[in-house]
Amino acid sequence: MLLFTPGPTPVPESVRQAMATVTLHHRTPEFEAIFKEARERLLKLLGMDECVMIASSGTGAMQACMLNLCKTKALTINAGKFGERFGKIADAMNRDKVELKYEWNTPCSVSDVEKALHEHSDIDALFIQVCESAGGLRHPVEAIAKRAKEINPDIMIIADGITAVGVEYIDVTDIDALISGSQKALMLPPGLAMIGFSSTAVEKIGKGVDYYFNLASEIKKQQQNTTAYTAATTLVIGLNAIFDAIEVEGFDALYANTKARASATQAALEAIGFSMYPQTPALSMSTVFDEDAEAIRKLLKTKYGVNMAGGQDHLKGKLFRINQMGLIPVHESAWVVNAIELALDDLGKRSFDGTANKVFNKKYYKA
Numbered sequence: 001m002l003l004f005t006p007g008p009t010p011v012p013e014s015v016r017q018a019m020a021t022v023t024l025h026h027r028t029p030e031f032e033a034i035f036k037e038a039r040e041r042l043l044k045l046l047g048m049d050e051c052v053m054i055a056s057s058g059t060g061a062m063q064a065c066m067l068n069l070c071k072t073k074a075l076t077i078n079a080g081k082f083g084e085r086f087g088k089i090a091d092a093m094n095r096d097k098v099e100l101k102y103e104w105n106t107p108c109s110v111s112d113v114e115k116a117l118h119e120h121s122d123i124d125a126l127f128i129q130v131c132e133s134a135g136g137l138r139h140p141v142e143a144i145a146k147r148a149k150e151i152n153p154d155i156m157i158i159a160d161g162i163t164a165v166g167v168e169y170i171d172v173t174d175i176d177a178l179i180s181g182s183q184k185a186l187m188l189p190p191g192l193a194m195i196g197f198s199s200t201a202v203e204k205i206g207k208g209v210d211y212y213f214n215l216a217s218e219i220k221k222q223q224q225n226t227t228a229y230t231a232a233t234t235l236v237i238g239l240n241a242i243f244d245a246i247e248v249e250g251f252d253a254l255y256a257n258t259k260a261r262a263s264a265t266q267a268a269l270e271a272i273g274f275s276m277y278p279q280t281p282a283l284s285m286s287t288v289f290d291e292d293a294e295a296i297r298k299l300l301k302t303k304y305g306v307n308m309a310g311g312q313d314h315l316k317g318k319l320f321r322i323n324q325m326g327l328i329p330v331h332e333s334a335w336v337v338n339a340i341e342l343a344l345d346d347l348g349k350r351s352f353d354g355t356a357n358k359v360f361n362k363k364y365y366k367a
C-alpha cells in the first residue's frame with residue numbers, strides 16, 4: 001500500500017536503518033555530538049536564530065508557543081482544524097483570544113488582521129498556519145506577519161509550519177516562532193516537535209512558565225547540546241539521517257521537486273474534471289472537493305493500493321488529500337492520479353482514457 005496521506009509520511013529505508021542502532025544514553029558525549037549536529041542542521045533549515053527539539057507531537061509545540069509567547073491576548077486564524085486548535089489551546093489555558101474564522105478553502109486576509117489589531121491593541125501574539133492541512137490551504141503568512149509588525153512591532157508571530165517546513169522556502173523575516181513536526185515533510189516517525197525562534201522571541205520567553213514546556217530552560221540546555229528531560233534520542237538520530245538523505249540533492253532540489261509533483265498532480269486532476277478545493281493551494285498536498293470523495297478513496301485503498309486522506313468535520317466524505325511532502329518517487333505520484341482516473345471509470349463517472357497519467361507526465365517532464 002502506498003502511503004499518500006499528508007502525515008504521517010513514509011519513513012525512508014536509510015532512516016529506519018539509522019534508527020535501528022542500539023540505544024544510547026542521552027547524557028553522554030556520543031549523544032551530545034549527535035544532538036549538536038542535528039541542532040546545527042535544524043537551525044539552518046529553519047533559518048532562525050535559535051531552536052529547540054522537544055519530545056511531543058506537533059500540538060505540544062503549538063501549546064508551548066502559546067504558553068511562552070502570549071501573555072495578554074492571542075489572535076488566532078481559524079481556516080481549518082489546526083487553526084481552530086490554536087483557539088482551543090488558548091481557551092484551555094484561559095488566555096483571551098480573538099479568532100478570525102474562514103471557510104476551509106479561504107486564506108486569511110491581511111486587511112482582516114489589520115482590523116483585528118487596530119480593534120484590540122492588547123493582542124500580543126498572532127498564531128497562524130503556513131499551510132492549513134485541513135483543506136490544503138496556503139495562508140499568506142509572510143505578508144500577514146509583515147503588516148502585523150508594522151502595526152505592532154512587539155507582536156509575536158507564531159507560524160505553524162508543520163506542513164510547510166521541508167516543503168518550500170519560508171521567508172522568516174517577520175516570524176518569531178516557526179513550528180515543525182517529525183511526521184510530515186521530514187519523513188520521520190511521529191514524536192519530535194521542533195521550533196525555531198527569532199532572537200526577539202528568545203528574549204521574550206519568560207522563566208517559570210509551565211514545567212515540561214518551559215522553553216527558557218529548554219533553550220538553555222539545548223544551547224549546551226542536551227535537553228531538559230530525556231531526549232527523543234532515536235528521533236534525533238533519525239533527523240540526522242533524513243538530513244543526510246535530503247542533502248544528497250539538497251533542500252532546493254527537494255523544494256523544486258515537490259513543486260513539480262504538486263503542479264503535475266493538479267494539472268492531471270483538472271484534466272479529468274476535478275478542481276482544487278483551496279483558493280490558494282499549498283504545495284504540501286493536493287486537495288480536491290468531490291461528492292464522491294469517499295467512494296474514490298475507498299477504491300484507491302481496496303483496489304489500487306493507495307492510502308490518501310479524506311476530509312474532516314463538515315467536509316467528512318467530501319475531500320481527498322494527496323500528500324506531496326517528502327522524497328516521493330515520481331512514479332508513485334503518477335500512479336496515484338492514474339488510480340484516481342481508474343476509480344472514476346469504476347464509478348461510471350468518466351470512462352478511462354489515460355488522460356491523468358499523460359497530463360501528469362507531460363507537465364512533470366516536458367513543461
Ligand SMILES: *Cc1c(COP(=O)(O)O)cnc(C)c1O
Nearest residue numbers: 057058059082129131133162163
Ligand atoms: C499535523 C499537523 C499538526 C500537528 O499535529 P500532531 O498530531 O499534534 O503532530 C499541526 N499543524 C498542522 C498544520 C498539521 O498538519
